[in-house]
Amino acid sequence: MPMNLRVPVPVRETQAAEGLPRRGFTVEEVERMVACGILQEDERLELIGGELVPMPAKGIRHEVLKAALLRHWLRNVPEPLQVVPETTFRLSVDTFLEPDVIVYRAPVQLPDITGPNILLAVEIADSTLGYDLQRKPSIYAAFGVRELWVIDAVRSVVHVHREPGDGGFSRVTVAQADATLAGHLVPELPLRLDALALDWKG
Numbered sequence: 001m002p003m004n005l006r007v008p009v010p011v012r013e014t015q016a017a018e019g020l021p022r023r024g025f026t027v028e029e030v031e032r033m034v035a036c037g038i039l040q041e042d043e044r045l046e047l048i049g050g051e052l053v054p055m056p057a058k059g060i061r062h063e064v065l066k067a068a069l070l071r072h073w074l075r076n077v078p079e080p081l082q083v084v085p086e087t088t089f090r091l092s093v094d095t096f097l098e099p100d101v102i103v104y105r106a107p108v109q110l111p112d113i114t115g116p117n118i119l120l121a122v123e124i125a126d127s128t129l130g131y132d133l134q135r136k137p138s139i140y141a142a143f144g145v146r147e148l149w150v151i152d153a154v155r156s157v158v159h160v161h162r163e164p165g166d167g168g169f170s171r172v173t174v175a176q177a178d179a180t181l182a183g184h185l186v187p188e189l190p191l192r193l194d195a196l197a198l199d200w201k202g
Contacts, residue, residue: 022051025051025094027094030096044058046097049095059127062127062153065124069196081186083189084104086099087110089118091139097140100122101122102118103122104119105119115144116145118145119147119185120148120183120185121145122148122149123149136150141165142166144164146162146184147161148160156177157177158175158179159173160181180192
């Protein structure tokens with residue numbers, strides 16, 4: 001076996017005994033673990049309140065829809081809007097998420113992104129729909145993200161979350177695939193799911 005061939009290390013998942021404290025991590029500590037090789041760069045993880053959450057592999061419907069959405073928006077995005085896919089969104093010292101797409105407006109720079117200066121966050125869900133609809137919105141809302149779309153890649157509907165507060169988003173609506181959507185703060189980027197060119201065969 002060539003010496004430079006890296007053998008993937010399986011992700012170990014543990015569950016603490018009920019009632020026992022768990023050791024929390026910070027974003028900085030997780031980044032150091034990646035730099036040292038303890039965690040692999042391509043591992044799909046999010047850090048929520050100091051706990052590492054392994055994310056399942058993305059399904060083909062997720063990837064096809066994300067690619068089509070990005071093609072559509074990146075062809076049409078006007079200055080000074082910025083459309084960025086799959087960035088690590090550092091919300092606090094012990095929390096980061098990896099949304100599929102975020103939209104913000106220059107002169108804000110990517111390292112300076114916070115919840116309130118994100119104009120729209122997009123999560124595309126196939127195998128993680130329950131998590132993306134139940135847990136994720138409360139996290140985004142708590143950190144001041146003003147609008148979140150959770151796109152159900154299987155049923156082709158968009159769950160639109162607006163008006164964030166401490167208890168989550170107070171306004172949630174569902175848009176069907178034939179509805180033309182536009183973010184409340186980014187009307188320049190309309191979206192209609194059934195108008196996207198989706199190639200399920202790759």
